[in-house]
Amino acid sequence: DSGVTQTPKHLITATGQRVTLRCSPRSGDLSVYWYQQSLDQGLQFLIQYYNGEERAKGNILERFSAQQFPDLHSELNLSSLELGDSALYFCASSGGLAGLYNEQFFGPGTRLTVL
Amino acid sequence: AQSVTQPDIHITVSEGASLELRCNYSYGATPYLFWYVQSPGQGLQLLLKYFSGDTLVQGIKGFEAEFKRSQSSFNLRKPSVHWSDAAEYFCAVGAWSNSGYALNFGKGTSLLVTP
Numbered sequence: 001d002s003g004v005t006q007t008p009k010h011l012i013t014a015t016g017q018r019v020t021l022r023c024s025p026r027s028g029d030l031s032v033y034w035y036q037q038s039l040d041q042g043l044q045f046l047i048q049y050y051n052g053e054e055r056a057k058g059n060i061l062e063r064f065s066a067q068q069f070p071d072l073h074s075e076l077n078l079s080s081l082e083l084g085d086s087a088l089y090f091c092a093s094s095g096g097l098a099g100l101y102n103e104q105f106f107g108p109g110t111r112l113t114v115l
Numbered sequence: 116a117q118s119v120t121q122p123d124i125h126i127t128v129s130e131g132a133s134l135e136l137r138c139n140y141s142y143g144a145t146p147y148l149f150w151y152v153q154s155p156g157q158g159l160q161l162l163l164k165y166f167s168g169d170t171l172v173q174g175i176k177g178f179e180a181e182f183k184r185s186q187s188s189f190n191l192r193k194p195s196v197h198w199s200d201a202a203e204y205f206c207a208v209g210a211w212s213n214s215g216y217a218l219n220f221g222k223g224t225s226l227l228v229t230p
Contacts, residue, residue, distance in 0.1 A: 002158060033218075043159075043205060043220040056215025090158060104218065106151075106158035 004107035018079040025093030032074040038087040117142040117210040121221035136191040138206030147209035148189040
């Protein structure tokens with residue numbers, strides 16, 4: 001158990017819909033990262049937040065957005081869903097600003113299926 | 116741009132045999148290198164990391180990796196594989212870009228252990 005929790009574990013929805021994935025980092029970790037894992041694209045970094053502020057951005061679509069709240073939990077919002085958005089979405093957390101010298105601890109993931 | 120290549124999609128080894136998983140990276144500066152393992156239905160767990168210093172790094176579960184700058188490689192090794200090592204293995208490079216710091220993952224190598 002990494003200490004990172006993600007809800008829900010599974011999510012099934014239809015094209016065009018909007019969903020919210022939730023992540024609670026390890027106690028004391030200030031950085032939260034979101035990743036998307038799919039068969040064709042592999043594991044891709046989406047976005048990072050540190051103490052409520054966006055710090056790094058990867059291959060995140062404009063239809064996707066994220067935020068980190070004062071209690072440090074984070075939410076990833078996916079809208080206008082397409083079939084290709086079906087994937088496993090991971091959240092990770094670390095203690096440092098950049099995670100350079102800190103291990104990123106991964107949650108168990110949320111599996112999103114878009115029908 | 117930084118990238119990570121794991122040439123082997125699948126590898127099968129016999130229990131007790133030695134293992135080497137290959138990883139090549141492309142990055143202009145000194146890389147921060149990681150190996151993660153993902154068991155079925157689980158998140159990623161860090162096996163080991165390299166930032167600087169001794170090029171042979173020891174990790175958890177009996178794994179080690181050697182950083183070879185001349186070959187741009189960071190191969191993962193284990194002298195004797197156990198059935199419980201069957202999993203997906205990901206090599207990653209941590210790098211800075213205009214968008215901030217992020218982990219870039221390879222596509223992964225799936226390890227099958229036979230009796």
